[in-house]
Each structure stands twice: as C-alpha cells, then as structure tokens.
Amino acid sequence: MNADAFRAHVRKFFTETTPAVLGNDGSGVQRAQSWRAALFDAGLAGFGYLPQHCGHDHPDAYAAIYAAESRRRVPREDSVFGIGVGMALPTIRDHASTSLQDRFLRPGLRGEEIWCQMYSEPGAGSDLAALQTRAERDGDEWVVSGQKVWTSGAQHSDFAILLARTDPDAPKHAGITMLVLPVRQDGVEVRPLRQMTGDTEFNEVFISEARIPGDWVVGQVNGGWSTAVALLAHERKQTGVASMQNAENQRSRAGRVPIPASQLIELARQRGRVDDPLVRQDLARLVTGERIVNHLRQRSGIHPSIGKLWRTRQGRAAAEVAASLCFPAGPAWIGTSPPDGHEHDDYFSFHILNARGMSLGGGTDEIQRNTLGERALGLPREAGPDRNTPFRDLPKN
Numbered sequence: 001m002n003a004d005a006f007r008a009h010v011r012k013f014f015t016e017t018t019p020a021v022l023g024n025d026g027s028g029v030q031r032a033q034s035w036r037a038a039l040f041d042a043g044l045a046g047f048g049y050l051p052q053h054c055g056h057d058h059p060d061a062y063a064a065i066y067a068a069e070s071r072r073r074v075p076r077e078d079s080v081f082g083i084g085v086g087m088a089l090p091t092i093r094d095h096a097s098t099s100l101q102d103r104f105l106r107p108g109l110r111g112e113e114i115w116c117q118m119y120s121e122p123g124a125g126s127d128l129a130a131l132q133t134r135a136e137r138d139g140d141e142w143v144v145s146g147q148k149v150w151t152s153g154a155q156h157s158d159f160a161i162l163l164a165r166t167d168p169d170a171p172k173h174a175g176i177t178m179l180v181l182p183v184r185q186d187g188v189e190v191r192p193l194r195q196m197t198g199d200t201e202f203n204e205v206f207i208s209e210a211r212i213p214g215d216w217v218v219g220q221v222n223g224g225w226s227t228a229v230a231l232l233a234h235e236r237k238q239t240g241v242a243s244m245q246n247a248e249n250q251r252s253r254a255g256r257v258p259i260p261a262s263q264l265i266e267l268a269r270q271r272g273r274v275d276d277p278l279v280r281q282d283l284a285r286l287v288t289g290e291r292i293v294n295h296l297r298q299r300s301g302i303h304p305s306i307g308k309l310w311r312t313r314q315g316r317a318a319a320e321v322a323a324s325l326c327f328p329a330g331p332a333w334i335g336t337s338p339p340d341g342h343e344h345d346d347y348f349s350f351h352i353l354n355a356r357g358m359s360l361g362g363g364t365d366e367i368q369r370n371t372l373g374e375r376a377l378g379l380p381r382e383a384g385p386d387r388n389t390p391f392r393d394l395p396k397n
C-alpha cells in the first residue's frame with residue numbers, strides 16, 4: 001500500500017468502521033475491546049513493533065500519517081488501554097525477554113487483555129522507591145505480598161505491571177524488580193475507591209501470597225528501577241501530548257483529558273456568553289494552548305514531563321472556564337447518567353471535578369518540575385541521605 005492509499009485507509013477506518021463498531025451495544029469496556037480488535041485487524045494498532053506482534057509491516061514513516069489522521073478521532077473508550085498499549089506494552093517490547101514479548105504484545109495490542117499499573121502504595125507515591133510490597137522466589141515462582149493503591153482500572157484488568165522489593169538489603173533504588181502479575185487470582189483482592197466525581201475508577205489492591213511465574217520479569221531482577229523510569233516516560237508522554245488524540249466531539253466520562261476548546265466555544269454560544277470579552281479571552285487562551293501542544297506533538301525528543309505539565313494546566317484552565325459558564329453561582333453537581341461510556345448529561349460537571357486528578361496521576365506537578373530541573377536543566381539533585389543505605393535500615397512511611 002503506498003502512502004496515499006494508506007492515508008485513505010486510515011480515514012476510512014475512522015469515518016466508516018469506527019462508528020459502526022462503537023454503535024454496537026455493550027459496556028464501555030466491551031465496545032473499547034471491539035474497537036481495538038477492529039483497529040488491529042485493519043493493520044493500524046501499534047507502530048514500532050515486529051509484524052508478528054502488531055499484525056502489519058507498514059514502513060515506519062506511516063506512523064506519522066496515522067498520527068495525523070487519527071488526531072482528535074480516537075474514541076474515548078480506548079483510554080481503557082492507556083496503561084497497556086500506552087505504557088506496559090512498549091516497556092515489555094523494549095526490556096522483556098522474547099518469550100514475554102511473544103506472550104503479551106499481540107493480545108495486548110489487539111485489546112484482548114487489559115492492563116493496570118501497580119506502582120503506588122500507601123507509603124510510596126512521589127517517593128516511589130520507598131515501596132514495600134515484597135516478592136520472594138519459591139521454586140519456579142515468585143510469591144508476592146503487600147498493598148497497592150490508586151490502581152486505575154484494576155477492576156477490569158487481566159494483568160498488572162508490578163513493582164516489588166526483591167532485595168531489602170540493597171539501597172532502596174537497587175532492590176526493586178518489575179514483574180507481570182496476573183490480577184485474576186485468589187491472592188489479589190481489588191477494592192474500589194470512590195472519587196468526588198462519584199465514580200470508582202481506581203482501587204486499593206491487597207496482595208497476599210499471589211503467584212507469578214519465575215520468568216515473568218521485565219528487565220533484570222533487582223534492576224527494576226530503570227525499567228520503572230522507562231515506563232514512567234511512556235506514561236508522561238501518554239498523559240501529556242498524546243492525550244490530544246482523543247475524539248474532539250465525543251462527550252464521555254472515559255479518559256482524563258482536557259475539555260476540548262471547541263466544546264467550550266459551543267457551550268459559550270449556547271449560554272449567550274460568546275460576546276463577553278472576558279469569556280473570549282479565556283477561550284482564546286485555551287485554543288492557544290491546544291495549538292502549542294499540537295506543535296509540541298510534532299517535535300521528537302521533547303521531555304515527557306513538559307507534555308504532562310501542559311495537560312495539567314490546560315485541563316484545569318478548561319475546567320475553570322466550563323465551571324464559569326455552567327455553574328457561575330456554585331459548584332458542579334453530579335446528575336443522573338446513562339450507562340457507562342455513552343453521552344452524559346452531567347458531562348461538564350463530571351470533568352470539572354475530574355480535572356483535579358490530572359495534577360496527581362502519573363506523578364504530581366511538583367515532581368514533574370523537579371524532574372525537569374534535575375534531568376533537563378542539570379540542576380543539583382534533591383538532597384537525600386538514603387541513596388546508599390540498605391532499604392531495611394531506612395525509616396519507613
């Protein structure tokens with residue numbers, strides 16, 4: 001297929017196949033899985049993978065055509081694969097054994113298996129290397145015990161990318177291993193956490209002697225910190241500039257992305273506020289923000305924390321404009337909603353409340369700024385006495 005034919009093929013997928021697939025009945029997750037299977041079968045799921053894993057052998061240059069044609073068209077439902085397709089699978093591709101790649105890449109890219117990320121713990125968020133979940137070898141398996149928290153999507157996940165401590169005698173960054181945890185097993189209990197939006201999008205997870213095959217290690221045993229950082233770079237890219245790919249006109253609870261400026265311009269029209277100079281100024285700022293991030297998207301080598309910080313600022317600014325247009329006299333409220341994944345009458349209300357989480361998930365704004373200061377600007381590292389002390393001897397949170 002030449003480049004023009006490929007471009008036409010992508011357009012047809014979004015204009016004809018996508019509405020047909022999403023029009024089917026089923027939960028948001030089921031429709032997301034149908035859409036991803038259709039994407040894979042059309043040869044469009046994943047670039048930069050081997051043909052046996054992504055199901056096509058398009059030239060690398062076609063990734064840019066796909067990115068341009070899919071911009072603002074990917075259904076929000078696809079956010080259920082944000083952790084798998086956006087973070088776990090590229091990390092497995094780059095750091096795991098061939099047998100793990102063969103086991104996980106194809107079903108993950110086709111949406112047959114859903115992933116979550118088990119990094120954060122009650123005593124380890126920004127200070128992720130303080131994690132205390134333990135994994136110990138028992139014959140051919142790892143046995144894992146501990147507690148994770150804020151695990152988005154664990155309730156419908158098949159596998160988790162898990163960080164666990166495998167050598168408590170090593171300094172805290174040196175004794176961590178990245179493992180693939182099968183979520184649906186007796187030793188894993190997923191308990192939902194209700195957010196101020198009313199939804200239970202994330203969970204606390206209690207792990208009690210859960211089992212993992214011995215070779216389901218991503219990267220090296222005790223070398224998990226570097227693979228953890230590699231995954232975080234994918235996460236920040238995913239939550240930052242990549243989040244601009246979501247469908248512009250769709251009104252759904254799925255996905256944590258800034259409310260598109262076009263929807264707010266329409267809202268201002270409906271409310272008779274579009275001639276108000278202060279509203280126009282706010283809207284112009286949002287449009288400018290979107291233009292900037294679109295230009296950033298086209299540059300390679302940009303630090304992923306920049307995109308993550310952009311999303312936070314844009315998301316909060318858009319939420320404030322929505323609030324001033326919808327609820328000038330008070331806070332947002334939660335109304336009644338149709339089944340998951342469909343249009344919601346409380347769409348703006350939901351996203352006004354949901355926007356706050358953008359500053360936290362994937363690493364807080366302060367941590368992004370620290371990262372940029374230290375890694376991009378070369379400022380001195382934050383002081384910390386614990387880099388060479390065995391983890392066992394450190395005070396715990």
Ligand SMILES: Cc1cc2nc3c(=O)[nH]c(=O)nc-3n(C[C@H](O)[C@H](O)[C@H](O)COP(=O)(O)OP(=O)(O)OC[C@H]3O[C@@H](n4cnc5c(N)ncnc54)[C@H](O)[C@@H]3O)c2cc1C
Nearest residue numbers: 117118119120125126150151152357360361362363364366
């Ligand atoms: C919507 C959402 C989804 C999430 N999904 C997942 C998930 O799927 N999997 C997962 O593992 N985790 C997930 N998280 C957890 C997220 O990664 C953590 O909330 C985040 O890393 C912050 O950790 P913490 O909540 O423990 O806050 P803390 O680390 O306790 O931070 C508290 C405050 O102190 C500040 N602070 C801390 N350290 C520093 C420092 N060194 N310099 C300056 N300021 C600092 C922080 O910026 C923050 O304001 C999610 C969180 C949210 C909100």
